[in-house]
Amino acid sequence: MAKRKKKTRQSKRPFSRLGRKDLRVKKAKEARRGLGILLKIMAMMAVLAGIMIGFMYMDQYLDNKFKDQQAQLQLVDAPDWVNGALKEKIYAAAGAGGEDFVIDANVAETVQQNIEQRVPWISEVNVQATNDSLLIGGNWRRPVAMFEAGRYYYIDSNMVVLDYVPIESLSIVKIIGLLSERVPQPGNVWNKADLAAAVEILKRLEIMDESVPTDKPLLNEIASIDVSNYGGRKSRSQPHIELYAKDGTKIIWGAEVGKWSEYLEATDMEKLSRLYNYYTQNGTLMGTAKYINLREPQDYVPQPGDEY
16 A cells, blocks of 8 residues: 655745844834934034033123223214213213223123113114223204203203203203293103294204304304293283393294294294394394394394384
């Protein structure tokens, strides 16, 4: 009897080994990918840490650079009329107490804030620090008139109140006859009607001084402007506004600017023209007439000795 040949079963083990090998390769790739991501994250963290350390060293460098360094306060492009008293006021307000100042990395900002809060004479303040100086610049407010309300104040062309500092180089006209009111803190706008009327006339005189060729400005001879009868509050028929030369000569202006037609007066331009014609012909407003009347709408030029 012939023997049956035994069927041999083919083993599946080679396939199992292949599957396990693929799995190991896949896991190895994933591990390498994860390691790569981790290394990138660590590299980014190292860069960020380096930047932060760099900033720390930079701050330390700046602190060491400015530490106990003396700087001098300097006004940049200050007008000629800014005198020593006003400079000292600005230096004191800056926090220096004088021209020498110990600076650090933040000193420019500190000084700028101090001046903005304490000195109304400068707007749009800008302070820059150099190796040995603090440069202070901005827009200067020049007073056009002064007035008294318990103490002296200035007012500029934009109606900003300024604290009083003696300034000898400017011919500043005094405004008198203002109704008593509480004065705003210096640095604030004061839209007070009688004060604004006086300032408007002075601004027009200033413009004429710049356009009319004379040896000296007419405003140099004006001592005061009286608004006590502003708007006719005392007498409608009497002059509302008058100016006085330094020798006491009265200059009758009349109604406030823009109101000449309501009182049948000469126009504002005619008043200015007649006043400056008189001034250029005589060389002065003083000692030539008892008074100069600009109200009447007439075309002739006043002459010395005329009373009108």
